[in-house]
Amino acid sequence: MSDDTVYPYPRPDSPPLLSPDDAETTLNVWLVPKFSMLTLFCLLEPLRVANRFGRKLFAWRLLSADGQPVTASNGVYIDVDGAIGDLEMEAPGQTWHSESITRLMVVSSWEAEATVTAEDRAVLRRLAAHGAWLGGMDTAPFILARAGVLDGVRVAMHWESLPAFRQEFPSIRVSTARFEWDSDRLTGAGGSASIDMMLMWIEQRYGPSLAEAVGRQIVHHRTSEEQPDNQLQHDSRLPRTVVRALAVMEANLAPPLAIPELCRLAGQSQRQLTRHFQSWFKETPRQTYLGMRLDVAQRILADSHVSVTQAAMAAGFSHLATFSRAYRQRFGEPPSATARRGQAH
Template identity: 55%
Template sequence: MLTKTDLPPLLSPREAAITLDVWLLPKFSMLTLFCLLEPLRVANRLGRPLFAWRLLSSDGEPVVASNGVGIDADAAFDDVPRGDMLVVVASFEAEAAVSARHHALLRRTAGRNMPIAALDTAPFILARAGVLEGYRVAVHWESLPAFLEDFAHLNAGAARYIIDGKRLTGAGGAAGIDMMLSWIEQGWGQALADAIARQLLHQRQTSEESPGQALVGEGYTLERMPTPLAKALAIMEATTASPLSIAELGQRVGRSPRQLARLYDQYLHMAPRQCYLVLRLDRARRILIDSRISVTQAALATGFEHVAHFSRAYRQRFGEPPSVTAGRSRSDT
């Protein structure tokens, strides 16, 4: 039976060294919220009473996430006394519920030299309020083209997260864990950040490694990526188990195979079929590292009908046969 001392320490602002006010916009990402808060909770469990947080909505009423789950708010965004950091979490239709009054509140918060963080599509809100001037900004790769259209003067890119002085921006999702671990490391040391990562069973990643850069290496350029190409990449990532023909892929994004090939060549410096193969091989590698399934099962799970073909392609990309990767991951467990 759990005793009171076994329970995770949930601190009040009076008990904690740092209080984060987390402003949730309608249709925010629940995953992003959890990845933001869990490192703070674990930090409290491992060390001193460091962190408290308050969940805010625009009007103080419950706010519904993009997955349909409602979250009670502790206060309205403009009612609560300001803590030590403001974090804005959004996702779909980020700016639909944001008014000029909210922009003014953000500017006043920035004027007090308070750290402000923005995750997922929340950088749009901060940029519109004018509080990202002079800072480097991380934006989710899918949203980056639209962000650059509206805010071409800002130094934005597709990094997982960027901590630049008093501004923290992140692509959202699991990248929030890495952003918070990096922030904790800056303030309370690497030992605590690494201990939190171990508790969360999380392998830390660097701020500059965007999903695209991890995907295809140095040739992958996400700056000003056209929407059809971004959609094509998303479809590829979602269909690694049953790859589409390039003609069908083009139909889904409204481009001919020739037009699609030109986009891939211009922005990714590779053919669509080659990019598809890279995505599938990278997915297979993660499966072999993170699970105990066989090489044959990994090949089938990533759309390869013949194990011999899979093994040749895998060795060419990673410099070792898939059986070696699988064996090493098993010996590490």
């Protein structure tokens, strides 16, 4: 049989790990310190399994900003194959089309911009100027946006980062989908959503049969890219009126609703809703609602470069003193301390 024969099951004699010289397509992955190991595995495993179905399809290279090993958020130390700047020196005179296009996926998580330099962002801009395919998972869209390479495209990311991203980049279209592929920009929430993203890529390039076979092999049921990740996972035992009340709160963080109006929309009297909340959460609906808004403000301050006043307004607080007092009580520090760390990234 020829090497191009498509097999119904993975071939034991087909090496799943290929070099860029052997594979049809190479995915370069920039690992930013404290990156998500889960996201990295979910990106690469579908590609590895696809290679076992009889063709030399995918290779990948792990990169860092300086070519030195990187530590993931779980403390695991990862060796890399080179630096992101190496991509600019490859294939002099290449035409940047078809299979010669450079593909770079940025993977980050905690403190996404703490180690990213102006030169790193300049590398991204130069790659984009030459037609590179660029992606970012989890919090990496912040890195791409600050490099100016996400203008005019829809962007998806981890749901915790959405408020901060919207605040800092109001002109960029943000999606609540698990991932978005818009033109030559691919962004997503990270984690298991990366598997769905890679299966879609496999399907687009090689057809649904291979994508379905890979999904079966890794025991993964595909989820539509349009399905948003829930920002708040609810206990299935919660009363329906409590679930409705939580949904109303999430949808009306700024400006917040008065509690009587919230109860009306949830279809429950204030007395009964308070009883349910105290039974399930050990706090009143007002306290839960306040906590939601403060959590949003904290994520904005931690992940973006906005001011304390802007974060307070985005979370529905009209009085800065009230916001600061509640914030300190919940997080044990003033909002200005969180903002300083966010602005340092």
